[in-house]
Structures are given as structure tokens and as C-alpha cells.
Amino acid sequence: MGVSYIPVARVGELSPGVMKEVDLGGRQVLLAFVEGHYFAFSRQCPHEEADLKEAGQFLGGGQIRCNNHSYCFDLKSGECSLPKGGAPLTVLPIEERGEEVCIRLEW
Amino acid sequence: MAYDLVIRGGRVVDGSGLPSYVADVGVKDGKVVEVGKLKDGAAKSIDASGLAVSPGFIDHHTHLDAQMLWDPYGTCEPQHGVTSVVMGNCGLSLAPVRQGIEDAIVKSFVRVEAIPRIALEQGVKWNWHSYGEYLDNFEGKVGINVGGLVGHIAVRHHAMGEEAVERKATGTEVQKMKGLVLDAMEGGALGMSTNRNDRHMREDGKPVSSRLADDDEFFALCDVLGERNAGVIETILGRNKVEHFEWYHALAKRTQRPILWQSLQHRWAEPNLWREQLEAVEPIFKAGYQAYGLTHTVPLVRHFTLKDCQIFDEFPTWKNLMFLPVEVRKQAFADADTRRKLQAEIDNLRLTNFHKRWDIPKVEKCFKSENQKYVGKTIAEMAAMRNQAPIDAFLDLALDENLETIFWNANNGGDWNAMGEILRSPYVLIGTSDAGAHVLFGADFGYGTILLGLWVRERQVMSLEQAIHKLTFHPASIFGLQGRGLLRPGYAADITIFDPKTVNAEEPVWANDFPANSKRMVQQAIGMHYTIVNGTVINDRGRMTGDLPGHVMRGPLYCQHKAAA
Numbered sequence: 001m002g003v004s005y006i007p008v009a010r011v012g013e014l015s016p017g018v019m020k021e022v023d024l025g026g027r028q029v030l031l032a033f034v035e036g037h038y039f040a041f042s043r044q045c046p047h048e049e050a051d052l053k054e055a056g057q058f059l060g061g062g063q064i065r066c067n068n069h070s071y072c073f074d075l076k077s078g079e080c081s082l083p084k085g086g087a088p089l090t091v092l093p094i095e096e097r098g099e100e101v102c103i104r105l106e107w
Numbered sequence: 108m109a110y111d112l113v114i115r116g117g118r119v120v121d122g123s124g125l126p127s128y129v130a131d132v133g134v135k136d137g138k139v140v141e142v143g144k145l146k147d148g149a150a151k152s153i154d155a156s157g158l159a160v161s162p163g164f165i166d167h168h169t170h171l172d173a174q175m176l177w178d179p180y181g182t183c184e185p186q187h188g189v190t191s192v193v194m195g196n197c198g199l200s201l202a203p204v205r206q207g208i209e210d211a212i213v214k215s216f217v218r219v220e221a222i223p224r225i226a227l228e229q230g231v232k233w234n235w236h237s238y239g240e241y242l243d244n245f246e247g248k249v250g251i252n253v254g255g256l257v258g259h260i261a262v263r264h265h266a267m268g269e270e271a272v273e274r275k276a277t278g279t280e281v282q283k284m285k286g287l288v289l290d291a292m293e294g295g296a297l298g299m300s301t302n303r304n305d306r307h308m309r310e311d312g313k314p315v316s317s318r319l320a321d322d323d324e325f326f327a328l329c330d331v332l333g334e335r336n337a338g339v340i341e342t343i344l345g346r347n348k349v350e351h352f353e354w355y356h357a358l359a360k361r362t363q364r365p366i367l368w369q370s371l372q373h374r375w376a377e378p379n380l381w382r383e384q385l386e387a388v389e390p391i392f393k394a395g396y397q398a399y400g401l402t403h404t405v406p407l408v409r410h411f412t413l414k415d416c417q418i419f420d421e422f423p424t425w426k427n428l429m430f431l432p433v434e435v436r437k438q439a440f441a442d443a444d445t446r447r448k449l450q451a452e453i454d455n456l457r458l459t460n461f462h463k464r465w466d467i468p469k470v471e472k473c474f475k476s477e478n479q480k481y482v483g484k485t486i487a488e489m490a491a492m493r494n495q496a497p498i499d500a501f502l503d504l505a506l507d508e509n510l511e512t513i514f515w516n517a518n519n520g521g522d523w524n525a526m527g528e529i530l531r532s533p534y535v536l537i538g539t540s541d542a543g544a545h546v547l548f549g550a551d552f553g554y555g556t557i558l559l560g561l562w563v564r565e566r567q568v569m570s571l572e573q574a575i576h577k578l579t580f581h582p583a584s585i586f587g588l589q590g591r592g593l594l595r596p597g598y599a600a601d602i603t604i605f606d607p608k609t610v611n612a613e614e615p616v617w618a619n620d621f622p623a624n625s626k627r628m629v630q631q632a633i634g635m636h637y638t639i640v641n642g643t644v645i646n647d648r649g650r651m652t653g654d655l656p657g658h659v660m661r662g663p664l665y666c667q668h669k670a671a672a
């Protein structure tokens with residue numbers, strides 16, 4: 001068991017609302033700086049697999065909407081907020097470590 | 108000539124469910140005229156020896172409302188033996204319409220049924236207002252028979268405009284909607300459909316309009332069918348709850364029309380739900396009413412490797428491992444403590460989509476010769492061969508092959524016994540192809556060929572005769588499709604000729620055959636030799652002939668209305 005911090009950006013590198021593509025272990029993740037916080041989440045919408053790099057739109061309150069079918073997700077928990085009970089978005093925990101923004105993977 | 112067409116020497120599976128028999132089938136003027144040992148005298152004959160000859164399949168759950176306007180075959184329906192389709196399900200139809208509400212309907216189709224907007228914008232010309240005028244578009248222009256349900260969403264927008272997605276209807280608006288439903292039924296609709304699924308939204312995030320209807324409104328619209336003793340009522344309420352069955356019962360009792368509800372499927376994560384649903388619906392039938400659950404024949408299969416799979420994302424440690432660099436992930440997979448943690452997460456009683464069972468996922472493809480003996484085995488079987496715990500066998504095999512091993516999994520529809528009971532149930536209507544919808548995400552045109560190949564031939568959950576009945580006369584009876592669904596003299600010569608030894612469906616593949624060359628998924632069939640519609644061959648061993656013999660299947664109120672007029 002262990003923990004791994006994977007640096008994915010430098011602090012201040014991302015403009016608000018911009019999504020950065022990151023390859024993590026062969027899977028596509030998007031990193032974004034929204035309302036003063038960093039978020040990392042799967043690039044693929046869990047509803048019908050739309051590319052959130054294209055179809056994702058940030059809403060207020062730490063939410064992202066997939067414009068393909070208007071499904072909304074909480075960026076922190078991944079919970080599907082609209083419609084309630086939809087499949088959750090895969091989100092990953094972020095930590096700022098010095099000048100680096102890291103994804104924290106614990107196992 | 109006595110016949111236009113004779114099909115010789117096939118095994119006739121006539122759609123009734125009765126035992127099949129070898130016979131010739133004579134066709135004249137679009138109808139079956141004789142079945143038995145026929146003399147010569149046909150303009151055309153087909154040798155069907157060794158093949159099954161059945162009524163054409165009836166795909167009653169499609170969203171081909173738009174596609175049939177630009178694709179007269181509803182490709183790939185006839186490739187799978189389908190000769191008749193019913194459109195307008197789940198509350199969605201392209202009529203009735205008036206100026207200004209077209210886009211409200213498009214917004215609903217685009218999101219609920221995932222049909223590309225560009226295809227709808229280029230392929231739908233809106234040269235109709237009433238449902239009957241919409242059906243007129245297909246007269247003489249289709250290769251298969253088409254009928255449809257009038258959708259609550261279009262009816263509500265027609266009566267209320269954009270306020271249909273904002274509020275309850277007034278009494279005056281309900282009366283207006285009742286008039287629209289009656290007009291649609293008299294124009295030929297086969298029934299009505301509604302949609303209360305709280306996950307179904309329009310393109311702009313607003314709920315589809317039928318979700319705003321209360322019971323008073325919907326029951327009042329259904330009274331139009333009940334009072335005239337015509338049509339089916341098709342519903343989608345979202346996730347199944349016990350109170351839904353009370354609702355179906357009340358609706359069936361009030362209207363005495365067949366109710367169709369979605370849906371009944373086997374899911375490993377809720378392995379007894381299907382049985383609870385069947386137990387809940389039985390009292391409705393026992394009381395003398397009809398409320399058929401729709402079910403599907405296609406297991407939801409996923410193929411995965413431990414290089415990039417997502418199926419374990421709902422378990423936190425599994426998820427984190429799957430995002431680690433591959434070399435770190437491999438070290439973690441090899442660690443005994445980590446394995447215990449992974450197994451503990453699977454053992455947790457929390458409800459998940461993943462079934463948490465090692466006797467379901469299979470080894471599909473191995474890359475090392477010494478591992479070939481595991482191909483086709485479940486993880487549990489493979490573990491027993493290796494004398495290991497399943498999680499150890501699973502991870503050790505994957506690690507041995509650098510995580511390249513391909514595994515197979517099905518969260519839904521994988522329990523043979525459950526599927527057998529569901530498919531055989533008299534309270535179930537087989538078929539949720541959704542043809543014409545979700546075109547970028549899948550293609551289930553082959554629900555019938557999969558029923559015959561997978562569930563009849565391979566798993567033997569029912570006889571060929573029972574399966575053909577379920578695909579033909581059963582839906583024809585429920586939807587009131589007069590003169591279709593049986594291979595008997597006097598019935599329409601909608602005929603499917605296939606090889607029961609090989610019939611099946613291919614995996615879906617991409618095509619660019621939608622308007623504006625937009626792409627979608629299509630699915631070809633195996634073992635399907637001929638598809639005949641109203642006596643004319645349209646599918647000759649995989650080649651579409653170009654003929655357009657399809658009819659518009661209009662409901663009984665159309666005939667009464669026309670006679671009265």
C-alpha cells in the first residue's frame with residue numbers, strides 16, 4: 001500500500017476555466033482551475049462517453065455540465081447533480097505541493 | 108400464375124407458437140394464400156430447404172420517426188428480418204406539430220434519444236401538421252411497414268407552446284390535448300406514449316414536456332383511447348418502483364388498453380429485481396388487465412484490460428490504481444496488502460454497478476501460449492485451475508501478460524436462468540431495440556437475431572417456435588396490427604427466411620450514412636437469407652433490392668374515421 005503524488009501542472013499555470021489534458025496511467029484526465037480550486041476528473045462523461053474537453057462547461061458552485069446531454073456533476077465529489085442519481089463522474093484528489101499541482105493517488 | 112411467389116421446402120414457423128412443419132408457402136397480391144404442398148405455377152420461387160420460414164419480425168420499440176424519412180428501409184432493420192416497425196415511443200414523435208414548436212421537439216429527440224442535431228435538421232422537412240399527415244409521408248415510399256404512437260411531448264408542446272416545459276396544464280389545455288390525441292388516433296396512430304423519466308431532459312437542460320404532466324392530465328389523454336377501445340399506452344417512468352405497478356394497474360383498469368412499461372432486465376447488481384417486477388405485475392394480469400414489461404435480449408457486454416479499464420472506478424482504491432503509471436500500478440497489483448484492500452472494497456455491501464462476482468467475468472484473450480488454457484474460463488474457474496483466490500488469479504494472470512490480457516464482463520443480462528424466465532414470461536414483450544436512437548453509442552437492430560442465435564440456439568432458454576411467436580404474433584396482437592404476425596392464408600406476406608443453425612447478429616460497426624454524412628453505428632446480421640415485405644423481396648441474401656413495398660400500418664380508429672367520412 002502506498003501513496004503517489006503525480007505532478008500535473010505548476011501552480012499558476014492554468015488560467016481560470018481552462019482545461020489541461022493529462023495522461024495518467026494511460027487514461028485521459030482533465031485538470032482545471034475553477035473558482036480558486038484545482039480539480040481533476042475523467043475526460044469521458046460517464047453518461048454517454050462525450051469528451052468533456054469539448055462538451056464540458058463550468059457552472060457556478062463547482063459544477064461542470066456536459067453539454068452533450070446537460071448532465072451536471074459536482075467537481076469535488078463527482079456526484080451527478082442533474083439528473084439526480086446519474087452515474088458519477090470519476091474525480092481525483094488534488095494537492096498543491098510547493099510549486100506543483102499534484103494528483104494524490106492512495107492505495 | 109397461381110402465385111407471385113412460392114417459398115419451397117422450408118420449415119414453417121408460423122408465429123402462433125405451434126410446432127413448426129415443412130411446407131411450401133404461396134404468395135399472391137402481397138398476401139399469403141396457401142401453405143402446404145403446392146403445385147408449380149409461380150412467377151418466382153425461393154428454395155428454402157434447410158431454412159426456417161417465419162412471419163417477418165415486428166420491432167415495436169423504435170425511434171425511427173426521423174430516420175424513416177430519409178432511409179426507407181430503416182437500415183439495418185430488414186437485414187435482421189424485421190418487416191414492420193413502430194415509431195413514437197417514450198413520449199417522442201414528430202407530430203402533431205405547428206409552426207414554432209419544431210425545435211422544442213428536436214431538442215427533446217437530440218437529448219433523450221441521442222440523435223445528432225445535424226441529421227434531424229437536414230433530414231426532417233416538417234411538411235405536416237397532424238399525425239395523419241406525418242404518416243402520409245411514408246405512403247408508397249418505404250421498404251418496410253411503418254406505424255407509430257403519438258408522443259405526449261409533441262402533443263403538450265402543440266397545446267401549450269414553450270410553457271409545456273414550465274408548468275401544469277390548465278383544464279382548457281388538457282381538453283385541447285385530448286383533441287390532438289383523438290386526431291392522431293383517427294389519423295392512424297397505434298396508440299400513445301409518454302415519458303416521466305426524471306433523467307430525460309431536452310438539449311437545453313429543461314425536462315421533456317411530458318414530465319410536467321400530472322396524473323389527471325395523462326389519464327385524461329389515455330381516456331381518449333379507452334373510450335374508443337383502441338391503441339396501446341406506452342410508458343417510461345424511470346427507475347422501477349413498487350408504486351409504479353399500482354399506477355400501471357390503475358391506468359390499465361381505467362382504460363382497459365394494453366399498457367407497456369420500461370423495463371424489465373436482469374442486472375447482477377440487483378439480481379432479484381426482475382423477479383420482484385414480475386411478481387408485482389402478475390396481479391394486474393390476474394385482475395384481467397394487460398401491463399407488459401419490455402425487455403431486451405442483448406447482454407450489456409464490456410471487454411476490458413487492466414491497462415485502461417473503467418469498470419472498477421466506483422471502488423476508490425481500484426480507481427486510484429487505474430490512474431497510476433503502469434509500472435507503479437503493476438507493483439501495487441503484486442502487493443498482497445493492496446490485494447486484500449481491493450478485495451475488501453469489492454466485498455463491501457454497498458450497491459454498485461459492478462456485480463462483485465468472480466464467476467461472471469471471463470478470460471477472453473491471452474497472449475502467452477501457456478495461458479491459452481484459461482481462455483473462455485471465468486475468473487473463478489481460472490482461479491480453481493491455478494489453486495488461487497480469484498483476485499490473486501485475476502491479477503497474477505494480468506501481470507504475467509503485462510496487463511494486456513483481455514477480459515469479458517456483463518453487468519446486465521448475463522444470468523441464463525434469469526434471462527430464460529424473463530424471456531419466457533407471458534407478461535413480457537421482447538424488444539427494446541431503440542432503433543434510430545443513441546446512434547453514436549450502439550446499435551441493437553439485432554435483438555431478434557440475438558434472441559434466435561444466443562438465447563434459442565446456444566442457451567436453449569426457449570424453443571424456436573416460442574421465440575418466433577414473441578417476435579411476431581405477440582407484438583402484432585398487442586399493437587393491434589391486423590393481418591400481420593402469422594404465416595397463414597389471408598395474412599400479409601411479411602416473411603423472413605433464415606438459417607436457424609447460424610442466425611445471429613454481428614458486432615456493431617461505424618457507418619457514415621446519416622444526413623450530412625454524419626456517422627452512426629450499424630449492425631449486420633448472420634444467417635438471414637431473405638426478408639419479404641407484402642410479398643416483395645427486399646433483402647436478398649444481404650443485398651437490398653431497392654423495392655419499396657412497405658405499408659403504413661394505421662390503427663383501427665383511422666379505418667372507422669375514414670368509413671364514417
